[in-house]
Amino acid sequence: MSLKTASRVLNGEPNVATATRERVQDAAASLGFRRNAVAADLARGGLSRLVGFITGDLANEFYSALASGIERELREHGLQLLTASSDEDPEREASLTGELIERRVGALIVTPAGADHSALRGEIAAGLPVVVVDRPAAGMDADTVVIDNRGGTRAAVAHLLAHGHRRIAFVGDEPHLWTYQERSDEFLAALREAGVADAERWVRSGAHDAAAARDLVLELLAAPEPPTAILAANNRATVGTLQALRDTPGGDQVAVVGFDDFELADLLGITVVAYDAVEMGRRAAELAVARSADPDRTVEQVVLPTRVVPRGSGERPPR
Amino acid sequence: MSLKTASRVLNGEPNVATATRERVQDAAASLGFRRNAVAADLARGGLSRLVGFITGDLANEFYSALASGIERELREHGLQLLTASSDEDPEREASLTGELIERRVGALIVTPAGADHSALRGEIAAGLPVVVVDRPAAGMDADTVVIDNRGGTRAAVAHLLAHGHRRIAFVGDEPHLWTYQERSDEFLAALREAGVADAERWVRSGAHDAAAARDLVLELLAAPEPPTAILAANNRATVGTLQALRDTPGGDQVAVVGFDDFELADLLGITVVAYDAVEMGRRAAELAVARSADPDRTVEQVVLPTRVVPRGSGERPPR
DNA sequence: CTGTTAGCGCTTTCAA
DNA sequence: TTGAAAGCGCTAACAG
Numbered sequence: 001m002s003l004k005t006a007s008r009v010l011n012g013e014p015n016v017a018t019a020t021r022e023r024v025q026d027a028a029a030s031l032g033f034r035r036n037a038v039a040a041d042l043a044r045g046g047l048s049r050l051v052g053f054i055t056g057d058l059a060n061e062f063y064s065a066l067a068s069g070i071e072r073e074l075r076e077h078g079l080q081l082l083t084a085s086s087d088e089d090p091e092r093e094a095s096l097t098g099e100l101i102e103r104r105v106g107a108l109i110v111t112p113a114g115a116d117h118s119a120l121r122g123e124i125a126a127g128l129p130v131v132v133v134d135r136p137a138a139g140m141d142a143d144t145v146v147i148d149n150r151g152g153t154r155a156a157v158a159h160l161l162a163h164g165h166r167r168i169a170f171v172g173d174e175p176h177l178w179t180y181q182e183r184s185d186e187f188l189a190a191l192r193e194a195g196v197a198d199a200e201r202w203v204r205s206g207a208h209d210a211a212a213a214r215d216l217v218l219e220l221l222a223a224p225e226p227p228t229a230i231l232a233a234n235n236r237a238t239v240g241t242l243q244a245l246r247d248t249p250g251g252d253q254v255a256v257v258g259f260d261d262f263e264l265a266d267l268l269g270i271t272v273v274a275y276d277a278v279e280m281g282r283r284a285a286e287l288a289v290a291r292s293a294d295p296d297r298t299v300e301q302v303v304l305p306t307r308v309v310p311r312g313s314g315e316r317p318p319r
Numbered sequence: 320m321s322l323k324t325a326s327r328v329l330n331g332e333p334n335v336a337t338a339t340r341e342r343v344q345d346a347a348a349s350l351g352f353r354r355n356a357v358a359a360d361l362a363r364g365g366l367s368r369l370v371g372f373i374t375g376d377l378a379n380e381f382y383s384a385l386a387s388g389i390e391r392e393l394r395e396h397g398l399q400l401l402t403a404s405s406d407e408d409p410e411r412e413a414s415l416t417g418e419l420i421e422r423r424v425g426a427l428i429v430t431p432a433g434a435d436h437s438a439l440r441g442e443i444a445a446g447l448p449v450v451v452v453d454r455p456a457a458g459m460d461a462d463t464v465v466i467d468n469r470g471g472t473r474a475a476v477a478h479l480l481a482h483g484h485r486r487i488a489f490v491g492d493e494p495h496l497w498t499y500q501e502r503s504d505e506f507l508a509a510l511r512e513a514g515v516a517d518a519e520r521w522v523r524s525g526a527h528d529a530a531a532a533r534d535l536v537l538e539l540l541a542a543p544e545p546p547t548a549i550l551a552a553n554n555r556a557t558v559g560t561l562q563a564l565r566d567t568p569g570g571d572q573v574a575v576v577g578f579d580d581f582e583l584a585d586l587l588g589i590t591v592v593a594y595d596a597v598e599m600g601r602r603a604a605e606l607a608v609a610r611s612a613d614p615d616r617t618v619e620q621v622v623l624p625t626r627v628v629p630r631g632s633g634e635r636p637p638r
Numbered sequence: 639c640t641g642t643t644a645g646c647g648c649t650t651t652c653a654a
Numbered sequence: 655t656t657g658a659a660a661g662c663g664c665t666a667a668c669a670g
Contacts, residue, residue, distance in 0.1 A: 035421050360662095
């Protein structure tokens with residue numbers, strides 16, 4: 001029989017006699033035959049059934065939640081996930097982008113590390129479906145999934161204000177990150193609207209890991225007029241803040257709200273601004289699939305909601 | 320000029336005149352040319368520069384730590400990571416294995432879900448480098464990376480015994496898991512050697528998630544003769560145990576040692592049996608690469624050490 | 639329902 | 655140093 005007939009059977013195409021079909025299947029099974037998806041994709045015109053995901057650090061629970069959501073959604077569409085970590089390094093990000101494109105991924109999902117997205121822009125222009133997650137890529141017309149950073153920050157500050165706080169500190173990541181910008185901006189705006197003078201003095205940056213956050217908070221607490229409440233602007237900042245409070249006499253009096261939920265927040269009684277990272281990934285994958293199917297659809301900007309989950313630490317009154 | 324010359328330049332092969340080389344590079348740049356890794360791999364004889372990783376659940380921090388270690392090591396060898404989640408379902412695992420093989424991965428790294436590894440065995444026989452992580456696959460001659468479950472358990476029990484405990488409970492995952500077997504076996508052995516009668520009565524299973532663990536521990540604590548110490552046999556069991564202790568009067572008197580370290584264990588003062596999951600992944604990738612290079616090397620069984628990290632919860636004396 | 643022919647974009651001989 | 659030809663394993667288009 002011909003090659004083509006076998007191909008038809010193996011691809012589940014119609015128009016094959018049942019007898020022939022069975023013959024092929026038997027042969028394939030007994031020979032341990034496996035179709036070659038690489039060759040198939042090539043013949044079909046280049047694109048593979050792979051979707052690339054370029055992320056800061058797979059070991060970070062936020063990114064792995066994203067990856068999990070992405071993978072789950074892709075699976076529904078018969079697509080596979082190709083992961084690469086940029087270590088938040090823009091240069092690595094660019095080279096990984098190149099590698100994935102050479103692998104002919106059908107789409108790319110990225111949490112952009114740097115500010116320069118010229119590489120990505122070119123690919124989009126060349127027709128590659130690109131979805132940007134967590135942080136929009138400035139000046140790029142790409143599908144985007146972010147959370148409502150401003151709304152979440154606003155709600156957190158309102159929560160603390162409602163509990164009587166005025167001296168509220170903000171402990172954030174690196175200032176060049178978009179999420180930092182959004183959150184700190186909104187923090188300042190909310191404080192000013194509440195009539196807090198000199199709001200800037202309460203903002204700290206550089207809490208890229210727990211240790212750095214801890215130091216920042218220790219410093220804040222040692223000042224002549226320490227804050228009565230702290231908004232920790234990401235999960236690592238929250239950990240560092242908690243460490244600092246533990247190590248400071250009276251630290252358990254200070255109110256804390258953390259941005260990003262985490263598994264043990266419940267156990268620790270930490271009030272947080274929560275959102276669904278797995279869902280973020282799922283939505284991103286959905287957009288990637290949609291754009292692959294229809295390159296001309298209008299660009300979509302998905303903003304996922306956040307909510308304040310009160311668990312005790314954010315409801316302490318000011319000392 | 321010929322196709323081949325261009326190919327040589329793009330692959331950095333020697334024997335090209337500098338002038339020609341430059342001409343090709345300019346052309347490639349101005350045309351936005353990208354080589355097609357899919358076609359290249361096909362022409363080169365089938366195998367792609369991809370390594371597959373089949374894991375239980377990417378969102379679980381243990382697996383994502385593995386993935387991170389794997390990815391980092393593969394990168395060193397110019398390989399890319401293709402991830403797939405089995406949801407701990409043996410059937411899904413088998414079908415994913417098939418998909419990855421059709422994608423012509425150069426090697427496969429697996430945390431086997433079920434007990435039946437016939438599919439994998441066939442692939443190994445067919446020459447596919449397979450590395451098994453976290454749990455050995457019974458009856459298979461595959462490279463393996465596991466931690467010293469027995470040693471870790473033994474050390475944890477010794478730690479609790481040394482602090483005067485005799486009524487020590489074991490809260491573990493599903494009994495069919497290899498890690499459960501190892502840990503519970505060794506737990507029983509250690510208890511018996513210490514002269515604890517009727518050791519089996521202290522063993523509980525089914526703590527596959529925190530909620531289940533919590534219920535198990537609540538039950539233990541409500542018994543007429545409650546344990547004075549608990550060995551939580553995985554990270555979710557630890558969380559559930561802590562929840563149960565929080566919700567039980569006097570629960571803060573009960574000693575706890577958790578298997579698996581976690582970020583907030585330090586903050587919570589939880590004594591744990593720790594090991595390096597990222598390193599596990601790295602070693603697995605290393606083995607995968609080594610076997611790809613030399614299919615005939617002897618099968619290697621890597622056992623990574625564990626260590627007890629005392630942080631307070633495991634040092635409480637019996638009530 | 640089945641087969642033939644021509645590629646997909648690259649690499650690998652081997653020859654010039 | 656360069657090039658021509660063959661083919662990796664498959665599919666798409668068209669015949670039979």
